[in-house]
Amino acid sequence: xxxxYKKVVSKDVTDLGLFKDSDVVIKTEDLYVSYRDxxxxxxxxxxxxxxxxxxxxxxxxxxxxxxxxxxxxxxxxIQGAKVGGKVYFNGVxxxxxxxxxxxxxxxxxxxxxxxxxFPFSVFENVAFGLRVNGFKLTKEELRARVKDSLEKAALxxxxxxxxDAHAYSLSxxxxxxxxxxxxxxxxxxxxxxxxxxVSLDPLSTAKIEELLRSIxxxxxxxxxxxxxxxxxxxxDITAVMMPDENMVGRxxxxxxxxxxxxxxxxxxxxxxxxxxxx
Amino acid sequence: xxxxxxxxxxxRRYRLKKIWDRWVPFILSLGLFFAILTVVALLFTxxxxxxxxxxxxxxxxxxxxNPYEAGMRSAxxxxxxxxxxxxxxxxxxxxxxxxxxxxxxKGRRFSEVLSYNIANLAGVPSIVFGVVGLGFLVYGLGLGRxxxxxxxxxxxxxxxxVTITCVEALRTVPDDLRFGAYALGAxxxxxxxxxxxxxxxxxxxTGGILGISRALGEAAPxxxxxxxxxxxEDPVSLFSKFTVMPLQLxxxxxxxxxxxxxxxxAGIIVLLLILLALNSAAIASRQWLMKRVI
Ligand SMILES: Nc1ncnc2c1ncn2[C@@H]1O[C@H](COP(=O)(O)OP(=O)(O)OP(=O)(O)O)[C@@H](O)[C@H]1O
Ligand SMILES: [Mg+2]
Numbered sequence: 001x002x003x004x005y006k007k008v009v010s011k012d013v014t015d016l017g018l019f020k021d022s023d024v025v026i027k028t029e030d031l032y033v034s035y036r037d038x039x040x041x042x043x044x045x046x047x048x049x050x051x052x053x054x055x056x057x058x059x060x061x062x063x064x065x066x067x068x069x070x071x072x073x074x075x076x077x078i079q080g081a082k083v084g085g086k087v088y089f090n091g092v093x094x095x096x097x098x099x100x101x102x103x104x105x106x107x108x109x110x111x112x113x114x115x116x117x118f119p120f121s122v123f124e125n126v127a128f129g130l131r132v133n134g135f136k137l138t139k140e141e142l143r144a145r146v147k148d149s150l151e152k153a154a155l156x157x158x159x160x161x162x163x164d165a166h167a168y169s170l171s172x173x174x175x176x177x178x179x180x181x182x183x184x185x186x187x188x189x190x191x192x193x194x195x196x197x198v199s200l201d202p203l204s205t206a207k208i209e210e211l212l213r214s215i216x217x218x219x220x221x222x223x224x225x226x227x228x229x230x231x232x233x234x235x236d237i238t239a240v241m242m243p244d245e246n247m248v249g250r251x252x253x254x255x256x257x258x259x260x261x262x263x264x265x266x267x268x269x270x271x272x273x274x275x276x277x278x
Numbered sequence: 279x280x281x282x283x284x285x286x287x288x289x290r291r292y293r294l295k296k297i298w299d300r301w302v303p304f305i306l307s308l309g310l311f312f313a314i315l316t317v318v319a320l321l322f323t324x325x326x327x328x329x330x331x332x333x334x335x336x337x338x339x340x341x342x343x344n345p346y347e348a349g350m351r352s353a354x355x356x357x358x359x360x361x362x363x364x365x366x367x368x369x370x371x372x373x374x375x376x377x378x379x380x381x382x383x384k385g386r387r388f389s390e391v392l393s394y395n396i397a398n399l400a401g402v403p404s405i406v407f408g409v410v411g412l413g414f415l416v417y418g419l420g421l422g423r424x425x426x427x428x429x430x431x432x433x434x435x436x437x438x439x440v441t442i443t444c445v446e447a448l449r450t451v452p453d454d455l456r457f458g459a460y461a462l463g464a465x466x467x468x469x470x471x472x473x474x475x476x477x478x479x480x481x482x483x484t485g486g487i488l489g490i491s492r493a494l495g496e497a498a499p500x501x502x503x504x505x506x507x508x509x510x511e512d513p514v515s516l517f518s519k520f521t522v523m524p525l526q527l528x529x530x531x532x533x534x535x536x537x538x539x540x541x542x543x544a545g546i547i548v549l550l551l552i553l554l555a556l557n558s559a560a561i562a563s564r565q566w567l568m569k570r571v572i
Contacts, residue, residue: 074460105463116457132463132465132468
C-alpha cells in the first residue's frame with residue numbers, strides 16, 4: 001500500500017535556491033563525528049533556515065542523533081565522541097575556542113526521544129531553564145513566562161489547575177509537551193527534536209506535530225524522525241541520511257520536502273520513503 | 279510446535295531443571311538462615327551475660343579497678359568525638375571526590391586510575407591505617423596521640439567505603455536528567471547541585487552511616503594511635519588523649535574477673551544500641567529526604 005505523500009506534504013518551500021544567506025541560522029561544513037576513532041557521520045553539509053522545519057530521516061543507526069547532538073555541542077558530554085569540520089550558528093563557529101558550550105545550549109534547545117522531565121513540579125520544570133540561565137524575572141513575570149511557554153506547547157489547558165503537581169504524574173505525551181515547553185521557555189533560536197514522538201500514542205503525536213507547525217515561524221526547528229508520514233506532514237525541508245558501505249552516515253539527498261517525497265532523485269530515497277528499506 | 283509443547287514436560291532435562299528451580303531458593307536461603315542464626319546466638323549470649331549489668335554507672339563513670347563501679351564514660355565520649363569528627367571530615371570529602379569522578383572527570387584516564395585505587399584502598403587491613411597514622415600524624419606532623427590523630431585515621435579508613443557508595447549513588451541518577459539539564463544551558467555545577475545531588479543525597483547518607491558504623495567498631499587502628507585503654511578523664515579538645523568503646527570492651531574482656539566479662543557484655547549492648555540508633559536515624563532521614571526530592 002503506497003502512501004500518497006502529495007496529499008500531505010507542505011508546500012511552504014519549493015526550492016532551497018530561494019533562500020538568502022540571511023535566512024541561514026545553522027550551517028555545517030564537512031562536519032564529521034567519530035566515536036573512539038570510528039567514524040559515525042562524515043561530510044555533512046547542510047543549512048537550516050529560520051522559520052522552517054527541517055526533517056532528518058534515515059534508517060536506524062545512520063547517525064541522526066549524532067548529527068543533532070553535534071549542532072548544540074551535546075556531543076561534548078559523550079565519552080569518546082570527537083567532532084570535526086565546522087558548525088556555524090549565525091555565522092559563528094560554535095566549536096571555536098572562545099565559545100562556551102553552555103551558552104550554545106541555551107540558544108539551541110533540545111528535546112529528547114524519551115520524555116525526561118525533572119523530578120520537580122510542572123511549574124518548576126518550565127522555570128528551571130529560566131533559573132539556571134539567570135533570567136532576572138519578578139514572580140509575576142516568571143508566572144507569565146511559564147504560562148506562555150505551556151500555552152505554546154499546547155499543554156496549558158491540561159495543567160493549568162495543577163502546576164504544582166509532580167511532573168511524573170503527567171501522561172507520556174503531556175510529559176513530552178512539558179519538555180518542549182521547558183525548551184521554549186528560555187527562548188532559544190533553534191529547537192532540536194530527536195524522535196520526540198516515538199514513545200507516544202497517535203493522539204499525543206498529532207498534538208505535538210500541530211504544536212510544531214504552530215510555533216515554527218519563530219524558530220528554526222530540526223526534527224529527527226523515523227516516521228516518514230510525520231516528516232512529510234510536518235517538515236518543509238528534508239535531509240535523507242544513509243550509511244555508506246563503511247557504515248558511515250552521509251546525507252544522500254537534501255531539498256524541499258515536497259520535492260523529496262514526490263520526486264526523489266536518489267533511488268535509495270525512493271526505496272526508503274516507500275518503506276522498501278529501513 | 280504443539281508436538282514439542284506436549285513432549286516438553288516429560289523431557290529429562292526439563293524435569294531436572296524443574297527440580298533445580300525448586301531447590302535453588304532453598305539452598306540460597308540456607309545461607310541467610312545461618313547468618314541470622316549466628317546473629318541471634320551472639321545477641322543471646324551478650325544479653326544473657328550482660329543485660330543485668332547495664333546501669334548509669336556504666337555510662338557515667340570512669341573506668342575503675344572495681345568492676346561494680348567501672349564505667350566507660352571516657353570511651354563513649356572518645357568514640358563520639360573521634361567518629362563524629364571523622365564523619366565531618368570524611369563525608370564531604372567523599373561526596374566531593376565522587377562528584378569529581380562521575381560528573382567532571384568521567385571517562386578520563388586519571389579518573390579511572392583514581393577509582394581503581396580507591397577500590398583497592400577499601401581492601402587494606404585497618405591496622406595498616408593505624409600504623410600509617412602513627413607514623414604520619416602522631417609523630418610526623420606532631421599531632422600526638424590525640425583525638426584529631428584518631429579522627430583523621432578513621433576518616434581515611436572509611437573514605438574508600440563512603441566514596442564508593444557516593445559514586446554508586448551518583449550512578450543511580452539517569453543520564454537522561456543530566457542531558458535534559460545540560461540541553462537547557464545549565465553548567466555542570468548547576469546540574470550537580472539542582473538535579474544530581476538532591477536525587478543521590480539519600481543514598482550518600484546511607485553510605486556515610488555505613489562508614490560511621492564501621493568506624494565505631496574499629497579497635498586495631500585506634501589502639502595503635504591512642505596507645506591507651508585506661509583513661510580517667512574526658513577528651514576536651516582536639517589534642518586530648520582518648521580511648522574508644524571497642525578498646526574499653528577489649529580491656530574488660532581480657533580481665534580474669536567474671537564481673538568484668540559481664541560488664542563488657544553490657545558495654546557491647548550499649549555499643550549495639552548506639553549503632554542501632556544511628557542506623558534508624560539514617561533510614562528515617564533517607565525516607566524524609568526521598569519524600570522531598572522524588
Ligand atoms: N555514545 C556512543 N558511543 C559509541 N558509538 C556510538 C555512540 N552513540 C552512537 N554511536 C554509534 O554511532 C552510530 C550512529 O548512532 P546514532 O545514535 O547517531 O544513530 P541514529 O540514526 O540516531 O539511530 P536511531 O534511529 O536508532 O536513533 C551508530 O553506529 C552507533 O553505534
Ligand atoms: Mg537516534
